[in-house]
Amino acid sequence: ASNSSMPGPDCPSKCGNIDIPYPFGIGDGCGRPGFSPYNLTCNNSFSPPRLYMSSAEVISISPETGEIRVVTYPSYMCYNLNSPSIFTSYAGPWILANPFMISARSNEFTAIGCSTVALLQSRSYYTGCVTYCESIKGAATDGAQCTGLGCCQMPISGNLSTIQVYWNNNSNGTYDNPAWTYSPCSFAFVAEKGWYRFSRQDLIFDGNNSFASRASAKPTAPACVSRNSFCISATQGPGYLCNCSEGYMGNPYVTGDKGCTNINECDLRKSNPEKYEKLYPCYSGSTCHDTQGSYKCKCKFGLKGDGKSEKGCQPIFPVWAIPILGIIVVAVVATFAIFEVKRRKHRRFFDRNGGDILKSMGINIFTEGQLKKITNGYKKSIGEGAFGKVYIGVTDDSQQVAVKCSTAKGEVLPQEEFVNEITFQFRISHTNLVRLVGCCLETDVPMLVFEFVPRGSLHSVLHGAGKTLPLSMPVRLDIAIGSAEALAYMHSHGGHNHVHGDIKSGNILLDDNLTPKVSDFGSAKLVSVASRYSKWCVSGDMSYIDPIYIKSGRFTEKSDVYSFGVVLLELVTRKPAKYGDNSLYIDFIRSFKEEGNGRKMYDEDILSGEDARSYHHMECLDRISRLAVQCLKEDVDERPTMAEVVEELKEVKAIASGGSSSVAS
């Protein structure tokens, strides 16, 4: 046999109303080649046309079940009342063409009559049934089951390809069967189960009656060529049948679209819920999702399990866990919301503080989290100024830093000025300037990270905790020279914008070698003038402020010179700028004017120390105090520049170190 699995394009697909699925076909080359039973004929002389498989009329062909349904005719035997005789009509023998067999599953044998023994024979197979009724009224009622009262029914064996009906008429030539008077005919046939419905009327038929019954027959050997089809052994006789796999429907004997295709159970459920929701159930309100050859029932949110199984979907969490879960969810959402608000706030500040620009310039930008880690959660505060608190910290590369956190909320420089200031500070480099390591821009006022200077401020060394530390003349001179050099450097870089504005002994830090490092260049500028001014008033740092600034409101390099003059006085006298109700400046100037020098105010330690015996010692002190008085001049033009201050201090240092004096004391 050829393996062709498709009918030709010209083959009719219908005869009247009957579909003709492959492997059946009408006409040459339309049915499965080599199997004559598949070649059907369509008799168009009937209306509607009738389909035939050799002489048997075909009613339907179902590739899904592997069955064709054909018309069969009953056999009958009748007693002729007018001239006593019996006439019989045998339908058959009815022989099905190979490979078809009578379906034992679908068909049954039925006999009708009031004194009837009907026999069914197929080659070496014999069976039969008996029916009897005393009168028509003694027969079963209409629609009743055929249990022998007017009709009998029995299942038939499988594997029958031929059947024939016989009668045992027991007339013995006398024609005296009393039943023939009220029921002259007996009928027998093989037909589809349930097709025949008993009626007493059938018992009084006179022989001209004709039944047309329907029997189903199964083919036994077509090839299962459709995808998603499979073969099963024939339930009767040799051979096999083709079926669509579960979840598919169509013709298993053909390929392509007409073959077995997926059943969309979900669409069917929608189109006819009453029928299909039972057939394809989805329990617990689960939703149907079609899959190839099947469907899935997805459980609703919060439920798990198989919506297809009767057990349905179960809650993922037990009922008691739901409130706990609710609390957890609310907590998570709240945490997330707080985190998100914080993140946005950080971003807003970062943008306002010119974060992207500074980042692109290679400035070290720390996150708030990083600073928290660096300062170990802001554990150790090392001081507090106008800008805010200062914390010690250690960076990832083990560098000690001082982190300045602002308390002055919302008081920031305009973005451009801030970016310029930070960039400038980040780029400048001088041994006597505290180096800016980086900054954090995620806060309202940016946090600044500086190199850590371990000895604290000159103020604390001179007047505070470090007061016990003996300070020789050269050390004091080195501190003065280093600080003055830092100021001169800043004044010569970038013009008047880079005045310090807050020079005081508290802003001169000392490292382990007592090398001075001027701090607060940035923060002095980065904190609003108003807040600094109020801080000065409170802390008494007004003693360093240039009176000209107070009058004009403008800081100049000469304002720094003035403040540095006060620091020089502190170095010479080791007295704070303000002590009790006294001002160092006022007291010293008075003494200076009265005596022509301020010797009476000089630090006793420096006068009595080892180096005091030096010939030039007093001269050096006098020159420093004269320089200080010069710096403190009311007329700014009389004040030296920081470069001149450096020069003078260096000369004094040279004298103190044993060099010759240029000015007689």
Ligand SMILES: Nc1ncnc2c1ncn2[C@@H]1O[C@H](COP(=O)(O)OP(=O)(O)OP(=O)(O)O)[C@@H](O)[C@H]1O
């Ligand atoms: N880089 C640093 N290394 C070590 N300690 C520092 C550093 N910067 C500041 N400090 C300490 O923190 C203290 C506070 O410093 P900050 O500069 O904020 O304020 P201030 O200089 O005392 O006052 P103001 O803000 O009015 O100038 C300083 O006195 C100093 O002891």
